[in-house]
Structures are given as structure tokens and as C-alpha cells.
Amino acid sequence: MTNIYSLRKKYLRIEKTTFCAGCGYGIFTNCFLKAAEELEKEGKFDFHKTIFISGIGCAAWIPNPYFLAETLHTTHGRALAFATGVKLAKPASKIVVISGDGDLATIGGNHLIHTLRRNLPMSIFCLNNYVYGMTGGQPGATTPQKTITPVTPEGSIEKPFDIIKLALGAEAKFVSRYPIVFPKNLIKGIKKNLLIGNEKSAFTEVISICPTHFGRKNNLTSPAKMLEAQKEQYISKKKALETQNPEQKKVFGDFESLDEYFNLTK
């Protein structure tokens, strides 16, 4: 069974979601289910027995209520701290944390660096849509400069975090980044993360879109336009190495060290 429509019937509690039209999190869900199914076939993952832990925000709603598995929907920013408790109390369990950039990297930034430093086995997916979607599109620690939001009507002035640098700086043992506009790469990335997450803290930044709050205010008037823009912005690590990345695009793929990442993006 490899078609998404059936996978959603198998793995979700209900198929109809409350996400806005064109929300990137639906695409992540497709890719996650596909990755999960492929690993299940290989006997390397058990979706229904996995403990999914999420914080607060749109991304946190993907596992709870939709995933038909063990789900813990926690307080804002603290998903990783809850996950640490669950993992230590029940070391044999498979833990997957799915939450947003605001949740994991802004309010929960401290827990993120300490969890990565501690390196307990768990898979972490930080779904980055660059804004606080659920509360109306306010800027977070990842919002690019000059972004128009309800609290920065003249454009955001704060310098954003590069979450990959943050994770590598915290000495995470596995760090990767995949944009949703390249779903096949994303599926591979999710699979790799889920496998490595059995041994150590595996961190993946998933670049998503928020057409409702980010797109509409920033001249990206449709979900498709946002995805097209994302396609333009990102280049795979392989291509970046081949072409030397002449347009200075953002790189996606798996990153071993800060040095490697700096070399790819300089």
C-alpha cells in the first residue's frame, strides 16, 4: 500500500483536518506516513506503538489528534522536556517529537539545545513555517528579516536563527533539513531520521509554508506561489557541492558539522 489516500485512512484517526487550505503541514504528513509505511514494511518502525510528543501550535496538531498512535500534546515549548521524561522512564519506547519552529526553537530553544546535548535516542522534527500560525502570524526566532507580520508592519528587524547552525552548535549527532517542496527527498530524510533516532537524538528541520499568515502578507498570494518560491530558494547538498552554489541558495540535506555547513553556505 503506497498511495497516500489509503495511508491516511490507515494511520490517521480522521482524514479531514483543520489545517488551512494549502498548509505545508499536510504535505509533511503525507511524507511522514509514506516514510513510516516503507519502514514498517522493512520491519524497522511500528507507527501505532510509537509515542508522538508535540508542543503547542499548528505543527503540534499533526500527531495529536490525527496520528493513530500514542500521543502526548504538551505545553508550549516543552515537548522535548516531556519527551526526556518519557524516554528515561521507558527506555525501550520509540519517541518522535513533531512541533513547530516557534515551539521548539523559540519558546523551547533552551530545551532544544539541552536535549541535543544530552543526546537521548529520539527523532525530532522541527516544522518551520517561519511564523506563529495559530495565533495569527506573529514573528518568531526564525522569521526572516523584512517579513511583514501583524506586529512588524514595516518588516521584521530582528536577525533570525538558522536552526541548523543552532543544532550543530549544540553538538547534535544527526542534523538535516528538507523543504516540503521536494517530497521525495523529504521522505528519505524522514526515514533516515527515524532510524538514527533509535540510537541518538536525530534532528530534522522541515521547511514548510504558511500561506494564510506568511504568504498573504508577503506577496506570496497562493500556496502554489509559496511552494514555487521555496523551490527557488533551496538547493540540495549534492547540487551545491557540484555547482559550488553560485546563487548562494540555502542548502538542504544531512549535515555532519558546522564546518561542512559553513562551507556549503559561504
Added chain:
Amino acid sequence: MEIDNSLCKECGICMEFCQQKAIVKNDGLKIIQEKCNSCRQCELLCPEGAICFKNEEIEKIKSKIKSEKRGGWINSKPLLKTGQKYFLSGNDACAEGALAAGCRFFAGYPITPASEILERMAIRMPKLNGSFIQMEDEIASMAAIIGASWAGVKSMTATSGPGFSLMQENISFADMTETPCVIINVQRGGPSTGMPTKPSTGDIRMARWGDHGGLQHIALCPASVQECYDLTIKAFNLSEKYRTPVIILTDAFLAHLTETLIIKPQKVFNRIYIPNEPPFGPTKNYSAPSMPNFADGEHLMITGSAHDERGWRNTADSESYEKLIHHLENKIIKKRPIDVEKFFLEDAKQIIVAYGLVGRIAKEAIKKARKKGEKIGLLRLKILWPFPTEIIKKYEKRCAKFIVPEMNQGQLFFVVREKVSAKVVSLPQQDGELINPERIYKYIMKGIW
């Protein structure tokens, strides 16, 4: 390829990304089959999973529950030698009490004057196959013990005032998700950093009202090293029985007071689990619901949002929300746990209402005053919250005055004044020192504070 229009939200991604231009908008999105070359790119990019390549009938996997009914009272063999006398500090006794009650997970963050609990747990836990972790802050400590509790392990943290403030959000989460766990607050002189090595009882109202949502909490106040041990066991039992966070309020003095502890056989309560029962309230008779853990295969949905009995988030239905709130409130106060010490109350015309070490101190003053013929008694609250209204009401008519000495600006005083019609006097002393029994005695005899 077809589009399920009941799921489609017409975001238009499939239309724009289709290289064959095979998707058109015509009273909902439709695929022109002749143009489609089944590249299936749209299938992955559809946020709603509405594009169906092949419709297979799939039955939802039903959770496989292998676990059986469990929980209830058991006779527990103490870890320390029964009948043996030990010479321990209040903090150490709290840690040993927790271990005796079956606590096998501790997460904490160093803070004076609670650090000894953390240190003892770090050494004791690994020997008992438990887990210990020092987290990055108190917010994370509280989060970790809630996570561990849902993993099926009795869990605890210990802190002092500033850390307790940080824990409040997740204490609310534990209230809402009906998570058993124990929090020890070794109170020190506040506000803020205050006097970290000096005792106070400045957090008693925070234990009751500090969190958002304002629901009932159970809080216990030990007055001796023996009670630090006994009441910590009791706290775990109450927490498991009522499925609620329970707070133990000690203070910097009691934490470091070293005295005799005698180990007695203990009964321990383990949370009830009944397969397939709803894991959340409301329940009949306001009893605590069945508590599964992540290993039972119940496909749990645990959320701090308003939810139904199975955990489905429901944040718009005021009727079911109110039922949930009534359940959370009433499960504690309908069959409220009561534990008080009565001292010379039979004929008392004046009653001192106290808790923690002040209760023990007041006893000395009362003994001395009784020798002078003063008809004075003591009501010492071992369980401070929920407040034992029925007990204090019994003495309301024949008692002329209730006296409430406290190591704060008068926090329990307001509660007593609210419950009884007789005269209530507050004796506050917040100077980082214990109240001297002589000072209470002087007040009894001369009315001077």
C-alpha cells in the same frame, strides 16, 4: 487518479504543479483523465491527501490491548529496615519516603534549600533501577515527571519557591490531564531570591492558587522528619488515588533539621487501570478515571486542551467543558482527604490553627499556657489543601477566638476567616526565623504580638 472533494480545500497546489495541466477548477477541482500521466506528484503535494490514486478499503487498526486490570492498595516492604531508627534530615526523609512509596523517576534542578533531595535521589535511584535526571530548569523538571508518569512510573520533583513558580504552567497541565505526580516545595524566604537559606511559609497560597485555571490541589505540610517520611508516602498514595499532582510544603528549617526517623511497614496505592475504560473524566461519582500508560496500546490522546473522556480535543463545547471542570474539582473535594492533629481541643475556648513547623512550635506554647489554666488548643493541618472546612466548623460555636500564627504575612488567616464566624486573629512573622514558642505564649497570656 481522482480527487476526493469531501477532503479537498481547493488550495490549488496540484493545479499549479501539474506539468500536464491535467487538473482544472470546475465546480471543485477535477482531474482530466486523458491528460494525466500518473506521475503522482500531486498525490504527495496535496496537503489534505485528497488525491486518490487507488481507493482501497482499509479497516482502522484497533488497538491491541494485552494489559490486564491493575492497581490498588498493596503492602509495601520498606527499603530501609523496619523498626530501625535512622538519624536523617527532613530532605533525606522526603527522598526516602518517596522511594518507599514506589517513586522510580526523579527530575530536578538544583536550588537551595531543596538540593539534598536531588542529591540523595541521584545516588539512590540507579540502585533501585529507577531514573534520575537533572534537567535544564524547573519547567523541564516538571515536564519530565509528567512524561514519566504517563510512561507508567511514579515520579517526583523537588524545588523551592522560585522553581515552584516556574513549575506552575505544567502543574496546570497535570491538573488537566489528571497526571499523578508529587512536587516537594521546600519553602524559603521570598519574594524572588529572598533569603534562600531561611525558612518561610510564603508559598502556601501559591500551592493552592498559583496555577492558571484555579482548580483544587492537594497539599501536605509535615512538621517533623518522621512526618517528612510518612507524609511523602501519603502524598504518593493520594496522588495515585485521586490522579492529581500533590504538593508537599516543607521549609528550609525542616529540610535541614536532623532527628529520629522510625521505619514502619507501609501501605502503598498504585493507580487503577482497567483496559478499554476511558482514560479521562468526567466519571460517575467523580472518581478518578482509569489510567493507562504508553505501553498498554490504548492509542492515548493526552492533551492539556479541553477534551472528552477519550482525549479528543474539544475547545468549543461549553457544556462538556463545564462537566470536565466539575469533575476535576469534585474528584478532590467530594471525598476530600483529611488529616489533622487535634491537641487539647475538647474544652478549648481559643484555638490555634497552624501547619508545618509552626504547628509544632505552637504546641510548646500551648503546653505552657495550659499549665497556667488557659483553655487553649491546637488544630494542626497535616493536609492543608483542600482546607478541612467541616472540621473547623465543629469548633466554631464554642470557640471565642481562632489564632493563626504563620511565617508569612498571613495567608491561611484569610481562609480561616472566610470559613468561621468567630473572631480570627493573624500572627504573622516573616523575618526568616522560626516563630519562638515564647512569642506565641506571650500572645496567649498578654495578647501582645
